[in-house]
Amino acid sequence: MTNTPVTALLSRDSGETLIDQIARSVAARIDDKLLRGGARMPSIRQFAAAHSVSAFTVVASYDKLVARGYLESRRGAGFFVRERSPLNTGERSAAPAAGASTSEEAADGPGRPLDVVWLIRHMFNASPTQKAPGSGVLPADWLDGPGIASALRAIGRQHASLLLNYGTPQGFLPLRQQLQRKLAELEIEAAPGQIVTTVGVTQALDLVAREFTRPGDTIFVDDPAWYLMFGSFAALGARVIGIPRRADGPDMVQLAQLAALHKPKLYIINSVLHNPTSTSLSAAKAFQVLRLAEEHGFTIVEDDVYCDLHPGPAVQPATRIAALDQLQRVIYLGGFSKSMAANLRVGFIATSPEWAQRLADRKMLATLTSSDIAERVVYKILSEGLYRKQVDRIRARLDTVRARTVRQMEKVGLKVGVAPTAGMFVWADAGVDTSVLTERAMAAGLLLAPGSLFSPNQLPSTRMRLNVAAMQEPTVWEFLGREIGKG
Template sequence: MSKAAGTRVDAVMDAVRAGINARAYTPGMRLPSVRAQAKTMRLSVSTVVEAYERLAAEGAITSRPGSGFYVAGPVRPLALAAIEPRLEREVDPLWLSRQSLERDASTLKPGCGWLPPDWMHEAGVRRALRAMARADSALLTEYATPLGHPGLRQLLARRMAANGMDAHPEQIMLAESGTQAIDLICRFLLEPGDTVLVDDPCYFNFHSLLRAHRVNVAGVPYTPNGPDVDAFARALQQHSPRLYITNSGIHNPTGATLSPVTAHRLLKAADGTDLIIVEDDIFADFETHPSARLAAFDGLSRVIHIGSFSKTVSASVRCGYIAGRADWIDALADLKIATSFGGGRLAADILLTALTDSSYRKHMEAVRTKLAEARERTAARLSKIGITPWLVPQAGMFLWCRLPQGADAAAVARACLNDGVVLAPGNAFSQSLTAGDFLRFNVAQCGDDKIFKALARALAA
């Protein structure tokens, strides 16, 4: 067999293995016929037959004469990285997250999504920890109630009311993090094979989380004023999605804000459908002027509002929240017990103490000022090497930037990684993979000259 023919056989085998690893093909399931597989992959029937026979020899599949080929063995452990689309390592969301989390302090991380340690509310957390050390023993040893700390839920209700959202504390449930909040909602509302809409681009971990729930994902183009409402309406017609997951306030990665007109049009388009909207408000405290919230216009009818304080207080103190219809919160509390039992009390108490500390407001004022200065400074330095922002955000830590014509973000990220710089290429955020010439920059992590020197070298190459 020629090298080219062998490569084609390997491609068929890899495709089948990926389907088994991702549980698209489960034990006992009949594989596509050799003719159907050949047509799909534009290969000869003999190539597919050879690949299937080799997989059968490995024990991955079995042949049933006159019937076809079937998946053998027990269900494989879920391998998220094996689920389509197959991406270059530099733009795979899981790989990118691991690079940002695992690299040591010497690595520069302009592609990460959090503030430097000395920008966080460390002083407030330390004061809260000292207070916890003197607290009643139950706080340090007992499970939390199903909905979570009543005082923190009351504070969250007041904070939401300031942005026009009417939520009673009984409509709010604490979670271990914002990510766990979305995971619980997905467990509550989704079945494998359902369709979920996301912004294109969107926070890349939405893609990874939705893979784990084995749902179909469709992207809606994002504009400077929010999602493209016409494209959103077409997606509703075409896909009959169960969920739409988006950022309210400051959008990740673009830094855009949702306009009131777009919010109204989006909710009107969703009328008469079964769509439920999950609104992630994790960047609320970075705003200088509150933007539109879908939950405010909707009254928490079809919108579920979530958030956390891992971006402003501490990523180590894990605590998020879910606000929604009372009957849904009641059911989600049962699901939370089933998956994590009572949850922790300590993190919620630390967070409540830190948020109600008199210094938190001044801390965030200082952070917003530093971010404004960093956005201006970073944009100017990027422009000198031909990298331009898609828009100039009103607030927040992100600049969504287009590279010079002909530059490939994955190649730039690969080159910069060799220089100890972790970047965030655009296609990690794009469901349609149409952001290959974009990078997301965290301006709070862009203070080192080495970042811009590495970028200049990569673009020159």
């Protein structure tokens, strides 16, 4: 593409920022087929010179267009108009104008055993000085607090009715449109009507379990897996059975045998950056899991909350079962608590239109709506294009500390086995009962996550989950070295 202007004349007196004017004008030209898919956009320097704006303004405009699915960034080559297809063509509307609305819309006693409630209570009750290498989230200073604060202020300047009224049971429509584009990048086709927002992935799992199981039904989970759902499912009267997890996915022999025996209703699986091992499902096993689901009649619930911490299939293999199945037998879950902010509590479910309506109704009966304010904040961050750079920085920082941390683990006597190449977790073998180790850690002001909690049977384990982003304090290494005996 030449360096001729690609926008209408810009106005500095219109009340609309130059960034928004450029993004709106370029998007309109793409929608009107004046800019064709695959066309190379002018370089940042060329665009800035042609339109008498700063390079910063051009970068911010291009980033916003990338976030909205109009452009794509190719490393070392520049920005290009994204090929428009049903998977990545969302509705053209951005955030509604101010005032507009959318129509679719106890303290532990002595000797208390270590269990899921114990760990969660201590996670929330931890003092600011307590170190938490067993934590499941990134440290606050790794995240974009100023960006979230800015988005909150922007939402606060909108019409008061947007802040005071209920949202919609299915979720804020512009956010669901944005999620449609996000899913398209994962090769998952889902219209906004197939997406239901939730109060994090925790509520998403609860809604799915309540809708699709009854007391006495069987739910399969990975073993090890995220511990919170064990107690949640058991409280519903479900029987929870673990499927041994290998480096490339579940043990297929065990899965086939147990599926034939127990006829589960659901199988909950992390396909990408499994918690707690940070391993990912191979393409071969993804096909096998889907085949078994069809053979035995169970629904796959794919929890992809760590999606944005994965560098992408161009860097590392990553197969999502929902991309193979296109939401026929797979219910896909996602969220932003791990990479944006845990306190926003915004997650989502993507599924078939029929199931989406059923789950939206169940959500409405449980909580009426989720937080419209939080969903507007997440939408603004995603649509402004800043989130993409933030997760790039997080992944780069994790890559920097992960290799160093794994080496240090081995020095103090922890066995890592297959070292993860992405994500924040390491599933390490301490060679001792990690429940006992965790009790000693508490006395030293450290919070660990013992392996026993990550299995449905909760038997003693020498494994524990360690968060590489939360292990940068010398006191953590001093404790591990002293207790494991090789420090």
